[in-house]
Amino acid sequence: MSNRILAFVESKDGKFKNSAFEVVSEAKKISGELGCEFEVLTIGSGIDAEAENLGSYGASKVLVVDLNDLNSKSKFPGTQYSHSAFAKVVAETASQKGANIILISGTGLGKEIAPRVAIKTDSAFCQDCVALHIDGGNIIATKPVYAGKSMIDMKFNGDKILITLRPNVFKPVKSGDAKAAIEKVDVGSLNLTDKDFSSAVKEVVVSSEKLDVAEADIIVSGGRGLRGPENFHLVETLAGVLGAATGASRAVVDAGWRGHGEQVGQTGKTVSPSLYIAVGISGAIQHLAGMSSSKTIVAINKDKDAPIFQIADYGMVGDAFEIVPALTDEFKKVLGS
Amino acid sequence: MKIIVGVSLVPDSTTKVKIGADKKSIDEAGVSYILNPYDEFAVEEALQLKEKNGGEVIAISYGTDKAKEAIKKAFQMGAEKGVLIKSATADFDTYTAAKNLADYIKGQSPDLVLFGKTSIDFDGLSVPAMVAEMIEYPCINVVVKLDINGNEITAEREIEGGKEIVVSNLPAVIGTQKGINNPRYPNLKSIMASKSKPVEEVTPTYNGNKYEVTEMKLPPAKSAGKIFTNGAADVPELVKLLREEAKVI
Ligand SMILES: Cc1cc2nc3c(=O)[nH]c(=O)nc-3n(C[C@H](O)[C@H](O)[C@H](O)COP(=O)(O)OP(=O)(O)OC[C@H]3O[C@@H](n4cnc5c(N)ncnc54)[C@H](O)[C@@H]3O)c2cc1C
Numbered sequence: 160m161s162n163r164i165l166a167f168v169e170s171k172d173g174k175f176k177n178s179a180f181e182v183v184s185e186a187k188k189i190s191g192e193l194g195c196e197f198e199v200l201t202i203g204s205g206i207d208a209e210a211e212n213l214g215s216y217g218a219s220k221v222l223v224v225d226l227n228d229l230n231s232k233s234k235f236p237g238t239q240y241s242h243s244a245f246a247k248v249v250a251e252t253a254s255q256k257g258a259n260i261i262l263i264s265g266t267g268l269g270k271e272i273a274p275r276v277a278i279k280t281d282s283a284f285c286q287d288c289v290a291l292h293i294d295g296g297n298i299i300a301t302k303p304v305y306a307g308k309s310m311i312d313m314k315f316n317g318d319k320i321l322i323t324l325r326p327n328v329f330k331p332v333k334s335g336d337a338k339a340a341i342e343k344v345d346v347g348s349l350n351l352t353d354k355d356f357s358s359a360v361k362e363v364v365v366s367s368e369k370l371d372v373a374e375a376d377i378i379v380s381g382g383r384g385l386r387g388p389e390n391f392h393l394v395e396t397l398a399g400v401l402g403a404a405t406g407a408s409r410a411v412v413d414a415g416w417r418g419h420g421e422q423v424g425q426t427g428k429t430v431s432p433s434l435y436i437a438v439g440i441s442g443a444i445q446h447l448a449g450m451s452s453s454k455t456i457v458a459i460n461k462d463k464d465a466p467i468f469q470i471a472d473y474g475m476v477g478d479a480f481e482i483v484p485a486l487t488d489e490f491k492k493v494l495g496s
Numbered sequence: 497m498k499i500i501v502g503v504s505l506v507p508d509s510t511t512k513v514k515i516g517a518d519k520k521s522i523d524e525a526g527v528s529y530i531l532n533p534y535d536e537f538a539v540e541e542a543l544q545l546k547e548k549n550g551g552e553v554i555a556i557s558y559g560t561d562k563a564k565e566a567i568k569k570a571f572q573m574g575a576e577k578g579v580l581i582k583s584a585t586a587d588f589d590t591y592t593a594a595k596n597l598a599d600y601i602k603g604q605s606p607d608l609v610l611f612g613k614t615s616i617d618f619d620g621l622s623v624p625a626m627v628a629e630m631i632e633y634p635c636i637n638v639v640v641k642l643d644i645n646g647n648e649i650t651a652e653r654e655i656e657g658g659k660e661i662v663v664s665n666l667p668a669v670i671g672t673q674k675g676i677n678n679p680r681y682p683n684l685k686s687i688m689a690s691k692s693k694p695v696e697e698v699t700p701t702y703n704g705n706k707y708e709v710t711e712m713k714l715p716p717a718k719s720a721g722k723i724f725t726n727g728a729a730d731v732p733e734l735v736k737l738l739r740e741e742a743k744v745i
Contacts, residue, residue, distance in 0.1 A: 235663050243634065267655040271637060274622035277591075278629035283706035284591065286620045299710065304618050305522065308513040312711040316704075357634030358664035363655070371657030377744070401745070419640075419675050420657070425509055425616060426533065426674045428656075434744040444510050451715070455742040457734070463725070470718055472742065473734055477727035485728035489735045490745070 162318070164190050164197035165258035167249050168213070169268055173205045176374070178264035180216050180331035182324055185291065186262050187217030187334065192293045193260075199339070200252050202226050202245060207341050214339035216331060221339045222256075224248055228346040235359040242268070246275035247355040252344065253280055260298070265323035267373070273323045283315035285322045289452070298322075306425050306448030326373070327431040328452070366420045370404040377434045380406030380423055380450075384439015384460060384479055388416035393483040394438055400490045406430070406450075408440045424449035439479045442467025459483065497551030499542040500601055501575065502611040502623065503535045504557055505566040509616055513714070520709045521587070529562065531569040534612025536679035537672035541642060542610050543574045544677065549644075551607070552576050556600060558593045560586050564695050571690035572682035578695040590620045591706040597623070598630035599701040606667060613638045613671040624671035634664040637671030 166186035168179035183199055190197040199213055202224040210221040229248065230238045249272065253261055261276060263269040265287050277284035289310070290301040300313045300322050372378050379401065381394040391405075398405045407417040409424055423430055425448040435453035440446060442458070442465055450456070451470055458471035459479050468474045475482050507513075507527045514523040531539075542553045554577040555570035557563040567578035581596045601609055609628075614621040621637070628635030640659065641652035647666040652659045654673050682690070722737070724730035739745045 246629075267638070270621050271625065274620075274625035275629045275635070277622070278594075278626050284622065285707065286590075286622050303715070304712075305507065305511070305513045306509060306616060306619070307715065308511075309515065309522065310713050310715055311520075311709045312713070313707045314710045315707045317706070354632065358636055358649075358662050358668075360653075360660045360662050362661040363658060364652075364661065365658040369657075373656040420654070434738070434742070448509075455738070455744045456721075457738070458721075463723075468721065468723060471721040471723075472718075473737060474721050474723040475727075475730060475734065476723060476725045481728045482731065485731040486735070489731045493735055493739065494745070 162193050162195040162260055163256065163258045164195060164260045164262060165249070165253045165256060166197060166199045166262045167269070168199055168201050169264060169266055170201050170203040170206050170209065173203065173209060175209055175213070176264070176266065177331065178266055178324075178326040179213070181326065181329040182262050182264045183213050183216040183218050184332040185324060185329045187332070189260075189291060189293070189298070193296070198222060198256060198258070200224070200249065202229060202248060210341055211338040214337040215333050215335055217334045218339040220342055222252060222342050222344050224344045224346060232346065232351050233356040233359055234353050235356060235361065237361045238356070238359040239361060239363060241356050241359040242271045243275065243357045244351065244355050246272040246279060247351060248349055249276045250279035251349045259319050261321040263321070263323045265325045269323050273321060277321045280319060280321065282319040282321040283317055285313050287325050288322050289325050289328045291322065303452070306445065307451050308448075325429075325431065366418065372404045372406045372421060372423055372430050373428045375404030375430070376432050377401050377403035378406045378423070378430060378432045378453075379403050379436045379438065380408065380440060381411060381417070381438045382408035382440030383410045383414075385411070390480070391416065393479070397436070397483055397487045397490070400487055400494065408446050437467050437471075438483055440467055441465050442470065497545060497549045497608060498554075498604070498606045499545060499551060499608045499610060500554045500556055500604060500606045501535070501538050501542045501570060502557065502597055502609070502627070503539065503555050503566040503570050504532045504615045505529045505559065505563050506532045506615050506617040509533070515712050515714065520712050522712070529565060531566045532612050532615045534614060534616070534672060534674070535566070536612070537674065537676050538610040538612050539570045539573050539575060540677045540679040541670075541672055542608075543680070545608070545644065554579060554604070556581065556597065558596045558700070559583055567695050568690060571693045572687050573680055574686055576693070578693060579698055580695050581698045581700055583700055589705045589707050590618065590622055591626065592702060592704065594623050594626035594630065595702045596700045598627045600698055601627065602631045608667060609633065609669040611669070611671050613673045624669050628669035633667050633669050635669040635671070636662045636664060638673045639670050640673050640675040642670060642676065
């Protein structure tokens with residue numbers, strides 16, 4: 160059969176997340192290699208002008224579902240959005256458009272709706288893919304397993320495939336300044352029923368105004384080497400200068416020094432920033448599981464044998480209480496801030 | 497309340513992964529197995545709900561004979577029944593596991609199904625939602641707080657930079673995340689009691705696979721990093737390299 164790709168991209172408050180550009184770029188690339196069409200789907204309000212700009216990443220058409228229209232079908236008063244309804248929208252659109260390959264960004268939302276879409280569309284499914292390639296006309300997806308300690312290549316049976324792409328791994332590629340055509344999707348055409356709103360998000364609580372590790376391009380993380388919560392200002396000040404998010408090891412989260420939202424690792428968040436600075440973190444395997452795919456890793460640790468140095472691109476053997484303030488000053492100097 | 501908890505057996509997270517001879521799976525020699533850490537939160541949540549509302553907790557697993565270890569761990573914590581949907585091979589995919597679990601769960605009509613949010617081996621973060629779709633229950637995953645009032649559910653779900661307050665109704669599928677509770681340690685009495693609890697074996701309903709692993713590889717080796725040992729004196733050089741060599745600043 161001939162292929163057709165649908166890329167579902169996420170928007171929030173009228174803006175696309177970076178992951179949206181990554182997914183559109185990858186859809187463009189794969190569609191080129193498979194010689195097939197691709198379309199983009201998004202759900203949002205007041206998103207049309209932004210959606211047109213996806214054209215510069217190669218999208219020729221963006222299907223837009225109005226979030227308020229969609230929510231008006233919810234049985235739960237005060238619905239902001241519903242994962243189950245989003246899943247229905249993606250599955251129904253794919254089937255109406257005859258798309259057999261669905262790409263979704265592996266954000267919290269994407270990972271939540273994708274398994275449901277896989278069942279609704281009877282697709283073979285790969286969650287959290289970090290590389291895609293075509294081999295003899297077949298899509299092969301690479302996915303980390305065993306906490307990143309190994310990778311598997313997956314080949315799919317059948318021609319219906321759904322893949323979520325790990326954020327920050329695929330490159331957004333601008334291909335010009337063309338505007339994408341916008342096609343408004345009539346919510347009435349999506350065959351929604353009560354069952355499609357089986358759960359609903361009523362409120363989103365932002366834990367702080369701070370940048371989240373899962374979305375940051377630079378992360379400064381602190382561990383038990385900082386000795387106590389009162390010393391985390393060192394990490395925060397450095398992060399402030401770099402416009403970075405602050406992260407933490409589990410040891411300090413369990414000790415109550417930092418909130419769980421900052422925890423990086425197997426039982427925390429998986430991150431792939433371009434720069435990860437680990438301060439006073441030993442580099443236990445469970446911590447590495449969450450950050451080893453960072454592009455550049457800097458480790459600051461007074462123990463020269465700490466395992467973190469094995470994966471660090473740059474290591475500073477020494478006392479964090481001396482090095483971090485010096486680093487902060489140096490960055491201030493070179494960044495002129 | 498009839499509560500089913502899905503449990504799975506996974507390699508201990510400190511396991512050093514060696515690729516097996518088939519180049520498609522890990523070499524199991526010397527690997528020690530544990531109950532998936534996220535499933536411990538699910539078992540604990542089920543036990544607390546039972547203690548509050550009455551009812552029973554049934555631990556189920558899809559896997560080979562070995563998966564009984566996971567069920568036994570749930571027995572030790574206090575689950576009363578255990579069911580193994582027994583796969584002849586360990587070579588199954590996420591869909592196959594979800595399908596078999598769903599087919600069994602459907603016949604049981606539980607009020608609540610609990611899973612850990614993901615299993616730490618394949619980390620698919622998908623079994624709870626897949627099962628929920630198949631049995632047509634609502635699903636809330638990555639849950640750090642769960643309130644059930646009559647048949648109304650209010651849950652807090654962890655997301656990037658915060659949490660979502662999600663509402664739904666019973667019956668439902670919930671996936672648990674660290675923070676929801678502190679799993680209990682089995683005491684001697686529950687360990688002794690668990691020994692006499694039989695694990696019921698059930699025949700799988702589905703044996704296909706939706707994907708196949710063509711190759712398992714170790715992640716690309718990193719070349720040795722540049723290590724500085726003069727403390728703060730090396731800071732200017734480090735910053736220079738981050739700007740000019742790594743180009744990340
Ligand atoms: C199932 C399971 C899941 C887990 N999940 C996670 C997870 O998600 N994330 C996670 O991080 N951990 C996780 N862990 C815990 C992990 O095994 C480690 O215990 C934890 O990462 C250690 O944190 P740490 O590096 O901050 O502390 P430590 O291991 O105590 O290391 C502190 C480091 O600081 C250095 N140090 C001390 N003083 C200074 C100084 N003045 N200057 C510079 N360096 C200094 C020391 O040399 C040492 O290397 C998990 C464990 C298990 C069993």
